[in-house]
Amino acid sequence: AQSVTQLDSQVPVFEEAPVELRCNYSSSVSVYLFWYVQYPNQGLQLLLKYLSGSTLVKGINGFEAEFNKSQTSFHLRKPSVHISDTAEYFCAVSGSPYNQGGKLIFGQGTELSVKP
Amino acid sequence: NAGVTQTPKFQVLKTGQSMTLQCAQDMNHNSMYWYRQDPGMGLRLIYYSASEGTTDKGEVPNGYNVSRLNKREFSLRLESAAPSQTSVYFCASSKGTEPYNEQFFGPGTRLTVL
Numbered sequence: 001a002q003s004v005t006q007l008d009s010q011v012p013v014f015e016e017a018p019v020e021l022r023c024n025y026s027s028s029v030s031v032y033l034f035w036y037v038q039y040p041n042q043g044l045q046l047l048l049k050y051l052s053g054s055t056l057v058k059g060i061n062g063f064e065a066e067f068n069k070s071q072t073s074f075h076l077r078k079p080s081v082h083i084s085d086t087a088e089y090f091c092a093v094s095g096s097p098y099n100q101g102g103k104l105i106f107g108q109g110t111e112l113s114v115k116p
Numbered sequence: 117n118a119g120v121t122q123t124p125k126f127q128v129l130k131t132g133q134s135m136t137l138q139c140a141q142d143m144n145h146n147s148m149y150w151y152r153q154d155p156g157m158g159l160r161l162i163y164y165s166a167s168e169g170t171t172d173k174g175e176v177p178n179g180y181n182v183s184r185l186n187k188r189e190f191s192l193r194l195e196s197a198a199p200s201q202t203s204v205y206f207c208a209s210s211k212g213t214e215p216y217n218e219q220f221f222g223p224g225t226r227l228t229v230l
Contacts, residue, residue, distance in 0.1 A: 009156065031215075032216050034218075090158060094215035095216075102214060102219070104161070106160070108158045109156075
């Protein structure tokens with residue numbers, strides 16, 4: 001079955017340190033890739049998306065992600081995190097062969113905990 | 117502009133009780149979705165509605181029914197709640213079902229079934 005794997009369930013990091021949240025997907029055809037963020041007790045909010053074109057995608061709050069087709073990865077990075085970045089982050093994929101009414105396939109989520 | 121709204125925010129049910137989760141969007145979107153979120157499993161699609169008047173099953177539809185009341189509203193019904201349905205439920209909407217469309221999420225309903 002097609003899937004999305006987030007390689008770390010929890011990532012603790014100190015404030016102002018860089019962070020990378022890893023995401024791999026399994027697909028042999030074109031896909032669309034998304035990163036969503038969920039702050040405590042809130043819904044999901046789009047951070048960034050890759051549809052086509054440049055493999056480096058910039059999003060909100062200083063986050064960026066790089067699409068690597070050969071490694072089927074879409075890792076999320078931020079050079080310097082803040083306490084306010086503490087949240088759960090979800091990688092998601094859509095497109096053939098996943099597409100079923102615009103269905104998103106989500107990874108398991110990564111909890112980013114930023115410590116002072 | 118409220119985006120996607122959900123009611124209630126919290127609910128506790130006893131096994132066998134029924135309830136309906138309400139969702140509404142004010143973005144004039146065609147497509148709407150219901151997901152459930154369980155620890156360590158991400159979000160899984162329960163049902164979706166590609167457009168007004170249509171509904172289809174997602175990945176985990178058993179024990180649920182849906183109604184697309186009009187373009188704005190999409191409800192999820194649990195006819196006979198079970199403890200396995202304890203979860204956080206999210207409604208989402210998008211312009212259409214094309215895979216490049218962003219989905220916009222509501223704040224969620226936290227449901228506990230005892």
